Amino acid sequence: MTMALRAWTVCDPKAGTLTQSLGVARQFDPEPHRVLLDGWLPKWRRGLFSPYRRIEKPEPDLIVSCGSIAPRHVFAIAEACRKRPFLVHLQPYEGSGRDRYDLVFAGRHDLRRIENPPANYREMLGAPHQISAAMLKALRPAARARWAPSGGPVVTVLVGGPTKAYDYGEERIEALLSAIRGFSAEGRTVLASPSRRTPEALLDRLLSARDDGITVWDRTGDNPYKEFVAAADAFLVTRDSVTMPSEVATTGRPVFIFDLAAVPGEKFEEFEWFHRDLSETLGLTRPFEGRLYDYAYEAPDESRRIAGIIREEMAMQG
Template sequence: MRAWTVCDPKAGTLTQSLGVARHFDPEPHRVLLDGRLAKWRKGPLSPYWRRTGAPEPEILVSCGSFATRHVAAIAAACRNRPFTVHLQPVDDGLGDRFDLVFAARHDLRAIPSPPANYREMLGAPHQLSRAMLEARRTAARARWAPSGGPVVAVLVGGPTKAYRYDDATLTRLQAAIEGFAKEGRTVLASPSRRTPPALFDWLLGVRSDRILVWDRSGENPYLDFVAAADAFLVTKDSVTMPSEAATTGRPVFVFDLAGIPGEKFDEFEWFHDDLSRTLGLTRPFEGRIYDYAYEPPDESRRIAAVIRNEMARRGDLRP
């Protein structure tokens, strides 16, 4: 099946779109956006009118607020209307243009009466799978933790509207990382694309013989770090990082940050409480790492199955 993804070039939105679309097409065509499409760019004035390219998509998977008008324009320009899926609540009046809209549990709670085309999703879909990570685990551990022993992956994001990294937070984070090393664990620390220079420089300064921080030179070892880990410490500012870590089925501990009261803070706090208390996927970090069991989610595959079922019900599922 021919799939297109439509989103801005941010890693977070792109990986969600690709994670779902690749269950339909191993190499989806990517439409990367640099802004919203003006309302007046419809019909023959649309940049996609009669220029969608061949072959046309059978399914469009989009993410991000920029994407909705672009998807509507692409679908209108196609000779055969593609099945349209958006991975985020639609708040610009175009929600009825999509066959399915997937809203994260922490977003859906704020929608009293979700439209009929809305479906629930857990956290953020992504491109990682347990099978993929297990296949590279042995080589990843041999490369990044050759001394053997337990491995902790520390995944660090950056300041947001909900959280900040103040001095007290950095002191606690440093103590946690150094504590893992003192316990004989190998620490593989990975900054994200959102990690600002000052926080990145601070993280580099925490290195020791048992602490390895990716210095952003060479190929990003993030997949290897996740594959090699026996447990995770993930900063609280991310939805994607704990979603990806939980794919492994290994313990995921969420590191608390200094909160900034407001709507975003409440949203993130609800998300993490849901992951921990309701779903049992993560645990708040309280100074120690320990084992616990849970059923690892495979959200991109589950979402793809929901889409296939809906397409089959409508008669839109083609070989």
């Protein structure tokens, strides 16, 4: 029987950190209490000066945090609790008090750089998230009826934005638009979703490709992202994201990674290792080389797997 616990998430409001925290916390509590952070907690804000000295909501049994600014907040919350909550962080954390976390989950691409990781470290694949196979199965009939009413194959294209690792030059943008138009010409319905990081100029280029077979979300109204994922038979995902390929691999359907212009440096090397691992080691994705095709893999359910490790550790600690 699954333990029912009171879970809190502690992170900044960025979509990437929030969805990781919620994805794991909701394995224990369907509506975790969210502590959204707007900055670092100064060292002097302890004791009587702590913003968490009075916890009004029921105290947490479990705190799941993510992001570099979260730990000091988490420790302050834990100090204010009558019974110490179980503490989990979803990112490598090498700062002061790292042993105060019961578990720290580091991505395979991060963990490879850490010599002799601490005993509380565990490995995770990419980024945990809130997408599940059951959710997508339930959404799929209505999503296909809404976005691909004529039937036929659907390809969902997920577009990020420039990062410290990758850039969107004119040649890459044209290649992306050409791929989208090519899918439509083959008789596929194309559902394209920009992210919050997609620049307006790139969004405008995507919107210019719309036609009867190509739908591009213009970032107005409700975000159809989950419906686009549920409706898809295959995916094309830009290379600048860890979260997006992690989410869509939950479907077990083909995931192709669209290459971008390199920005040399540590971040580039980190992302390249991540994508090689997904493709060559784990067999979850394929590089996009101009065509889509079927292949099989065992779809991961990382949030649930991480939750299982947490439950085991909590049971061991009593």
